[in-house]
Amino acid sequence: MNVAIKPEPSGGQAAARRHFSDINVMVAGQGGDGSLTIASLLSALFAHRGFHLYSTSNIASRIKGGHAAAYLRASVKPSGCMGDVIDLLVAFDDEAVEIAAPAMAPDGIVVFDSSKGPPPTGVLADTIRVFEIPIGRLAVRDLRRDLLKNCIGFGVVTRILGIDDKDAEGSLRHRFRRIPEAAMETNIDAFRLGLANADENGLPAGDSPWTVDEGGREEHLMISGNEAFSFGFLVAGGRFYAGYPITPATEILTWLERRLPQFGGIAMQAEDELSAINLAIGAAMTGVRAMAGSSGPGFVLMQEGVSQLGSAEIPLVVVDCQRAGPSTGMPTKVEQNDIGTMISGDYPRVVLAPADQGDCFEMSIFATNLAQRIQGPVIAALDRALSQDSTTVKPFDLSGVELDTGKRLTPDEIAGLKEYRRYLITDDGVSPWAVPGTPGGENLVTGNERNEWGLVSAEPKNRKRMVEKRARKIESVRGDLPKGKRWGDADAAIGLLGFGTVGAVMERAAERLAKAGVEVQILQPRTLWPVLDETVEFIRARRRVYVIEHNAIGQLAHLVSGGGAPKERMVSILKFDGTPFRAVDLVDFILEQEASL
Amino acid sequence: MTKTYTPAEPIWCAGCGDFGVQGAIEGAIAQLAIPKHDIIIMAGIGCSGTLQNNVGTYGYHALHGRVLPTSTGVAYANPELTVIAVGGDGDAFAIGAGHFIHTVKRNPNFVYIVMNNSVYGLTKGQDSPTMDAGAAHGIDATRLALSIPGASFIARGFSRWSRQLQELTVAAMEHVRAGRGFAFLEVLSPCVTYHDTYVTWEGMLENLDDDPTYDPTDLAAAFARGVALEAQGRMPAGVIFRSDGGAGRKIPPAMALQDIDPARHIDRYNDIMSSYAV
Ligand SMILES: Cc1ncc(C[n+]2csc(CCOP(=O)(O)OP(=O)(O)O)c2C)c(N)n1
Ligand code: SF4
Ligand SMILES: [Mg+2]
Numbered sequence: 001m002n003v004a005i006k007p008e009p010s011g012g013q014a015a016a017r018r019h020f021s022d023i024n025v026m027v028a029g030q031g032g033d034g035s036l037t038i039a040s041l042l043s044a045l046f047a048h049r050g051f052h053l054y055s056t057s058n059i060a061s062r063i064k065g066g067h068a069a070a071y072l073r074a075s076v077k078p079s080g081c082m083g084d085v086i087d088l089l090v091a092f093d094d095e096a097v098e099i100a101a102p103a104m105a106p107d108g109i110v111v112f113d114s115s116k117g118p119p120p121t122g123v124l125a126d127t128i129r130v131f132e133i134p135i136g137r138l139a140v141r142d143l144r145r146d147l148l149k150n151c152i153g154f155g156v157v158t159r160i161l162g163i164d165d166k167d168a169e170g171s172l173r174h175r176f177r178r179i180p181e182a183a184m185e186t187n188i189d190a191f192r193l194g195l196a197n198a199d200e201n202g203l204p205a206g207d208s209p210w211t212v213d214e215g216g217r218e219e220h221l222m223i224s225g226n227e228a229f230s231f232g233f234l235v236a237g238g239r240f241y242a243g244y245p246i247t248p249a250t251e252i253l254t255w256l257e258r259r260l261p262q263f264g265g266i267a268m269q270a271e272d273e274l275s276a277i278n279l280a281i282g283a284a285m286t287g288v289r290a291m292a293g294s295s296g297p298g299f300v301l302m303q304e305g306v307s308q309l310g311s312a313e314i315p316l317v318v319v320d321c322q323r324a325g326p327s328t329g330m331p332t333k334v335e336q337n338d339i340g341t342m343i344s345g346d347y348p349r350v351v352l353a354p355a356d357q358g359d360c361f362e363m364s365i366f367a368t369n370l371a372q373r374i375q376g377p378v379i380a381a382l383d384r385a386l387s388q389d390s391t392t393v394k395p396f397d398l399s400g401v402e403l404d405t406g407k408r409l410t411p412d413e414i415a416g417l418k419e420y421r422r423y424l425i426t427d428d429g430v431s432p433w434a435v436p437g438t439p440g441g442e443n444l445v446t447g448n449e450r451n452e453w454g455l456v457s458a459e460p461k462n463r464k465r466m467v468e469k470r471a472r473k474i475e476s477v478r479g480d481l482p483k484g485k486r487w488g489d490a491d492a493a494i495g496l497l498g499f500g501t502v503g504a505v506m507e508r509a510a511e512r513l514a515k516a517g518v519e520v521q522i523l524q525p526r527t528l529w530p531v532l533d534e535t536v537e538f539i540r541a542r543r544r545v546y547v548i549e550h551n552a553i554g555q556l557a558h559l560v561s562g563g564g565a566p567k568e569r570m571v572s573i574l575k576f577d578g579t580p581f582r583a584v585d586l587v588d589f590i591l592e593q594e595a596s597l
Numbered sequence: 598m599t600k601t602y603t604p605a606e607p608i609w610c611a612g613c614g615d616f617g618v619q620g621a622i623e624g625a626i627a628q629l630a631i632p633k634h635d636i637i638i639m640a641g642i643g644c645s646g647t648l649q650n651n652v653g654t655y656g657y658h659a660l661h662g663r664v665l666p667t668s669t670g671v672a673y674a675n676p677e678l679t680v681i682a683v684g685g686d687g688d689a690f691a692i693g694a695g696h697f698i699h700t701v702k703r704n705p706n707f708v709y710i711v712m713n714n715s716v717y718g719l720t721k722g723q724d725s726p727t728m729d730a731g732a733a734h735g736i737d738a739t740r741l742a743l744s745i746p747g748a749s750f751i752a753r754g755f756s757r758w759s760r761q762l763q764e765l766t767v768a769a770m771e772h773v774r775a776g777r778g779f780a781f782l783e784v785l786s787p788c789v790t791y792h793d794t795y796v797t798w799e800g801m802l803e804n805l806d807d808d809p810t811y812d813p814t815d816l817a818a819a820f821a822r823g824v825a826l827e828a829q830g831r832m833p834a835g836v837i838f839r840s841d842g843g844a845g846r847k848i849p850p851a852m853a854l855q856d857i858d859p860a861r862h863i864d865r866y867n868d869i870m871s872s873y874a875v
Contacts, residue, residue: 234866264849281670282669286678402859418599420600421602
């Protein structure tokens, strides 16, 4: 991909003292030594200043050691993704500098921990300023604790950003408000040691290279997609979850293991994913709102169970936090490559794709209710970034949450019936449901083809009626399925299509494309299956639609063309190197394409 | 009375051991006077995995090998139900073997009756993991279960010894209904079509229930007896091991009956939300 235009510097103008309303920070070193928590201290600082935040990390799939990086974007306007370049790097080793160098802004700043010597030469552009401070040595020599590198580094960084020392200390105290007083003072000492060393290294108070804005954002939540999705499930009455540890879905298991028991529920760590989905199926059969979750390889192991939900007509939410595959792939890297698996097999299901972290909450509630309505599988397609990256979102509206129990029968309703058939053929395909324990509701649930009574039958006429009945369930809810998010010029001849984590990047790209004279409209579908008319129409109505996704074969493009969208209008933009799309990548590619057409 | 499905006629070959198991389950339900709507029979896939259609209770046909996790989910989510899992030896000890170990360890409250015929009846007679031409029989799941911490009820019956089989089924159901945990009952249930073992198996069995000196609460003795019998080409029947370790456990009320109305929990939901506020 040729770089046609230069990456956009984050905020502000390139004056002698840069002023930021949008800044990207990277903190990197060896994982597990605590230095990366500088990013979370900065996060607290910017939150205090009323900025919107987006935070992510890049961690090798091992516990301690291995290169690791934490990233933070703080901006006055919401961003929803990282920017194109890194403005400020806090590097604890050479590798950090080498990895960050290609992404550094030309007028960026590097704080380098020089405990073991100067930074590598010839790696960084000459225009980048480097402050060498022996952070690690100071922590060990003066404070006897390696871990305090974080507060020392934080002190130095606040001087670069031109934050008043008292404000910075206040933010640190707020951040550590729950730790014991003695520990608090140790951290504050470290912070002051950082300030003292900043003084000695050309970063005196009141004369900073940079300054930052005040944000003025109202109170928000800083939450990841996995946390928001888990919370939504709880609020929607979800009380049973089963999973097997796997990156990047594990946080859902841990979140629910902590919270569900407080509400009379259970989250179970199963012996494998085959067990996990069947545990959840068992719970769901009793009428409990249940969910199973995994990622790529584990989601594949669950497929027989998902087909059972479709055939036996059992309501369950299955969440797939996709990661780079195939097979074990790259566990900690982003990809959107399970769509083919999610829609495979000849049975009805709905596949939802939350648009962003906040939407994970809404969509989790929707999914939990929808499973009850269709008595079948509802799959939620998350991805590594959406699952694990945290961002600021508006507080959730808890008072507006409603539960839909679909056609679940009460004991009184069953008592009033002359007869009860579990798989009764109905117009909307949904059969009234009696859960075990109800007198008069005795029934047989099976994944085998069966007659209305639940007794196994392979009789051709019955088979046909049953397949059609199940298919009608999806048609009956189609009109209620979540519509996509749209931005931009509704009449634009050019469209951008992408789901999940790609959404915010498309939005940032569209702003810049418009400035460059290319108006686009964006559609970020929130229902992947069935393919909604709006998606097909969106493509039909445009000259060209760029389909932007994190996988190697264009699974979304295949999906929508299978749903009736004209193939020849679609141009795929694919990324499968494990790193997330940057707005600049999209802008470059699209401008180049449009210029050549 | 609401009319529901009419229980099916068994599809088994005449003489199949599974008839004896169904008889014992029906007899036990009647003996304990449990209403049919409070029972769910969870079945595996196989000839044995059709039993649930024949009794008139709630029934579920699990995926092949997955009857244990599914039953665990049911038992945890609604402890008021009497859950009886049934299935074949292929289901239990081949495709579902991993779950067997973990289920014994978790000790959930349900009965598991394995109809062991040493073959895959439904797929026409292939060997199962309990078949071994050399030894008396292949995997002895009763000893496998004995080796797992958490085991609380382990018994073996023979489908032709119908009185004892019903007693064992009643004992297993009482064990789970008292909240003591997982009751594993292996039934030697010959397949007359592919591997007729009525005579050989009957000759190999030593009925521990007839031995007044045998103490089924003694784990070491249970092991020793199994090993000693195997050395003679024999195997134990009756209650092999029982433990009250699981008694008195706190069992949560049926989740399905809980009030999940968001309005009722709104204060606590708000507390959770505010932990994310910035
Ligand atoms: C995943 C899967 N693999 C294979 C089968 C085919 N299959 C059906 S029953 C069976 C074996 C049954 O043996 P067993 O569990 O001993 O039951 P029996 O018929 O002997 O009672 C097999 C392999 C299946 N239904 N599902
Ligand atoms: S094939 Fe064997 S196990 Fe199956 S019904 Fe016939 S006798 Fe029973
Ligand atoms: Mg068998």
